Amino acid sequence: MHSSSMAMPLHGARGDASLEHADTHEDVTPSEIAVGVIIGRASEYFDFFVFGIACVLVFPQLMFPFLSPLAGTLAAFGVFALAFIARPFGTALFMAVQRLWGRGTKLTLALFLLGSSTVSMALMPGYESAGTAAIAALVLLRIGQGVATGGSWDGLPSLLAMAAPKERRGWYAMVGQLGAPAGFVLAAALFAYLYSHLTSAEFLAWGWRYPFCVAFAINVVALFARLRLVVGQSYAELLEERELQPVGAAQLLREEGGNVFLGAFAALASFALFHVVTIFPLSWISLYSERSMTSVLNVQVLGALLAGCAVMLSGQLADRIGRRNLLGGMAVLIGLFSIAAPWLLDGSVTGGNIFLLVGFVLLGLSYGQASGTVTANFSPQLRYTGAALSSDLAWLFGAAFAPLVALGLSSRFGLVGVSAYLLSGVACTLLALRINRLIEQQQRA
Template sequence: MSDMTAHKAHVATIDEVVTTVIMARVTDFFGFFVYAIASALVFPTVFFPMLSPTAGLMASFAVFSLAFLARPVSSLMARRLQYVIGRPAKVAAALMILGTATVAIGLLPSYERIGWLAPTLLIALRILQGIGLGGSWDGLTLQLQDAAPEGRKGAYAIIPQLGGPIGFAVASALFFVLTGFLTEEEFLQWGWRFAFFAAMALNVVSLFARIRLLSTDFGADQSRLQSAPLRPLIRDQWREILLSAFVPLASYALLHVVTVFPLGYVTLFGSEPISSILLTQMLGAGCAIVTVIISGSLADRYNRRTVMFISTLLIILLCLALPFLQDAPRIFILFGFVVLGLAYGQAGAIVPKRFREEYRYSGSALSTNLSWIIGAAFAPLVALTLAVNFGVTAVALYLLSGAAATLIALRLLNRREAR
C-alpha cells in the first residue's frame, strides 16, 4: 500500500516529462511511417499483384487512408471507456490494439499464398490500427502547455511535434538499410517484415513510459484532461472545432506529400533508385528537425499564428518546386522538409487554446482527427491520382488548395479574436 501511495505522490521533473513525450511521439510516428513507407514500396507488389503497378499503388494508398477514417469512431468509443477505466488504462488498451495489429501486418501471407484473403486481412488490420491510434489520445500536449513557463510556450509546443520528423528519419533509415543490403526478392519476401516487428517492440517501450507519465503529476491541471459530454461539446464549440480542423490543414497535407507521395511517384515514374530517395528523405527529416525547433523560437518571439502564416506562404512557394520531382527530386524533397518543420512545429499547439477549458481535451481530439482526415488521410492517393492523370502541376494545385484553406482559417481566427 505504501508503495502505491509513493508512486502516486511522485512528481515528475520537467526533464522527465520532455524525455517521455519525445519517446512516446517518436515511437508512434515510427510505426506510422513504417506502414506509410511499406504502402508505397511493398504492399502494391505483395498484396495487389493482380493489378497494374499504378492501380496497385492506388489501392495500397486507399487502404492507407482507412486508419484515419477509423480514428474519430475510435475516439468516441474511447471516451466512454475512459469514464469506466480511466485515462491510463484506456491509453494502454489502445496501444495494445495498435501494437497487435502492427505485428499482425508483419506476419501476413502474401496474395500469392492466400489470394484475396491477404488484401482483405490487410484492410481489417489497417482499420484496427486506426482504432488503436484514435483511442491512444492522451492529452500530453495539453499537459506540456500547462507546465510550460511563460515566454517559453512555443518552445515547449514543439516537443511532441519533434516525433514526426524523428520518427520518419528512423523509419526511412531502416528501409534504406533493408533495401540496400537485401536483394529485391529478399526484401519483398521477408525483409520488410522486420520493420513492423521493430515498430511493435518500440510500441511496448512507449507504452510503459507513457503510462508512467499519465499516472504522474507534474503540475498540470488535471481537470482540463477530462472528456466533455459530446452533445454540449458540439453544440457550444462547433465553430471552434471546424476552425481548429482547418488551421493546421496545410501542414498535415504537406506531411504526406513530402514523405509518402514521392516514394510512390518515383517508383512509377522516376529514374533514381529508391535507396537514393530514402537517403534524401532522411536528410530532409534532419532539416525538418532543425526547422521545428526554429518554429518554437519564432513562436515565442512573435506568436504561433505568425509562424503558421509564414510557413503557409512558403508552402505556396514550394508548389513551384513540384515539377522537379521527376527529374530532380532532391530539390522538392529537401525544400519540402524545411517548410514542413516550420509549418508542423506549431500545428498541434495552435488548436487547444481555441476551446473553453472544460472542452479543451475533447475538442482538441475531435478537431485534430477531423484535420487529419480532411488534410492528410487521402493526400497520397489524391496526389498520385492527379499526377497520373494530369501531371505534377495538378498536385501543386492540390497542395495550394490546402494552403488556401489554412490562410482562410487563420484570417477567420484573427477576426473572431478581434471581436
C-alpha cells in the first residue's frame, strides 16, 4: 500500500517527517497506520461483542441453568465485566514486557493470549456436563481476554493524533473508533444468521461456538497487519521522535495520575451509552418481550452502520466546533435521550427500534471523539502509557458494569434505571470537561 491512497503528511516535532520519502518495505504510510488502527480495533471489538451477545443468547442456559433466566443473565454480565477489571492490569503488565523485549514481542503475546482465550471459549463444556468447572473456565478465559486487550495497545491512535495537522485532529481521532461499529456489525450479523438458521437445540449445542472460532481467525489477520507496522524501522523512529514510549504504571500515576482519571471521566457519557445500546437491549427484550431476537439483531446491525457514518461525521464536527464542545454537546443529548429511553424501550416495536437507531447514532457521534480527549494534558514521555490507561479506566468506570447495572436496576425499579445510569455518566463527562477547561485556562495564564 502506497501513500498515494491517503495524502496526509505526518508532522513531527522536528519539522515535517513525511513518510513518503522512500519505497522500501519498512516505510510506513499514513494510510497503513489508519488501516492498522481500524483492523486492530475491529478485531478486539469483535471478540468482546461476541462474548457480550453470548451473555444473553447462550451463557444463561449453558453455564447458569440452575438460575432463573434473569439471574442467569445477571451472572453472565458479571463475568462480562471481569475483562474490563483485568484490562488495566494487562496494560501495566505488557508495558513492562515491551520495555524488556520490545513492541513486536508484546503485541504478539497479547494477541496470542486474546485469540487463544477466545477460541478456547468455543471448546468449553456446559454446566450440565462439567459443573462449576465450566463456570471457572469461563471466568479465567474472560480475564485472559481482558489482560490481552490491555496488552494490545500499540500506540497507533496516539501517533495519528499527534501527527495530525491542528485543523484535522478531529478527523484523525475518529479513525480508530471505526473499529467499534465494524466489530459489532460482524458479530451481530453472524449471530443473527446462526440464530435464524438453526434450531434452538442446534444453536445451544454448537452453533454459538462458531463466532468464537471466527474471532480467532480475525485475530490472526489483525496480528500480521499490525506487526507489519510496529516492527518496521520507520514506525519505531516515529514513535521515538514523539517520545511515545512505555513507562511504568506506578510512575504514571505518581506523576500525572490526575490526568489519567480526568481522561477516563471526560468521555464517560459515551462509554456508559456503549453497552446500553449494544448489549443491554438484547437482555431486556429477551426477558420481557416476545420479539424475535433475530429482528433485534438486524436492527442493531443497521444501527451500527449508522454509527459508523456518525463516527466519521464526528471528525468533521470536531474540527469545526472543537472536540471538547462536541463531547459536551453530545453528553447533553445523551442526557435527553436517557429521559426518553423508558418510554421507547417499554413501548411498541417501533419505539424499541427508535431507541436502538437513535442510540447508535448518538453513540457514533460521541464515541467518535472519545479517544484522547485530554491526552494532550500528558507530558510527551507519559502520553503513550497515559492514553492506554485512561482508555482502560474509561471502559471500567463507564462500560464494564453497564449491562449488569442497567438490567439489575430495570428489573427492580423499571426502565427508569437506565435513565439514572446514563445520567450519571453525563454528569461525570460534563464535570470532567469543565475541570479540563479550567486547567487549560490556568496553564495559559
